[in-house]
Amino acid sequence: MDGALSFEEFASTRARRLFQLAYVMCGDWHQAQDLVQTTLAKMFAAWGRLRRGRDEPGLDAYARKVLLRSYLSHRRLRRSSELVTAQLPESAAEGDGADLRLTLAFAVAQLPPRNRAVVALHYLEDLSTEAVAELLGMSVSAVKSLNTRSLARLREILAQDRDLLHRH
Incomplete structure (x- = not known):
């Protein structure tokens, strides 16, 4: 191994933090999981190129950007089927x-x-x-x-x- 961060290492150490960010943005456990999976899948597909051009903080920033774009894209497509109620759980x-x-x-x-x-x-x-x-x-x-x-x-x-x- 050349000492570079592998995708598996990246994904295993960042998935929880990405999930927290996704959950705060969308407020839905399952959608947050989907957003993280989409983000990691997109990063995996481009990992060779991404790894060469970025350090770890750059990879983190790229992951946030992919997550954010996936979230905003999903929101535009879905046109919000969420129901907001005045009653809290x-x-x-x-x-x-x-x-x-x-x-x-x-x-x-x-x-x-x-x-x-x-x-x-x-x-x-x-x-x-x-x-x-x-x-x-x-x-x-x-x-x-x-x-x-x-x-x-x-x-x-x-x-x-x-x-x-x-x-x-």
Whole structure:
């Protein structure tokens, strides 16, 4: 072996992180699995070329880009059959943070696809605004604006949720 990262090593060490990103963007366990499989299949098909032209951080960035494009493409084709409801699933035991994670996942799921992508890339993947802009093919100012609007919308959703919970 020439010391280069094999596809198997890449896939086994990145699949979980890719799944987390996919799940935050789409909010669906099965769709997230499909997105990761599509991403890894596309990378496998081009692995020889990809490996020669990129270091590990470059491969990670490429994987995120493929995942993001697959997600946005799937959303455009599907035209969203998701039903957003005002009722949250029953929360897990108090104090373990599961109820907060469910509430946040519910709120993020209500954002449009591009907004979800900005939030997930910036806050889950901890990418800079410039990196998110490059990945999405947008200007930095457009990403900042989208992020600001997304956070404002999340605050509205979470405030409505809090009001709903306090009324019952």
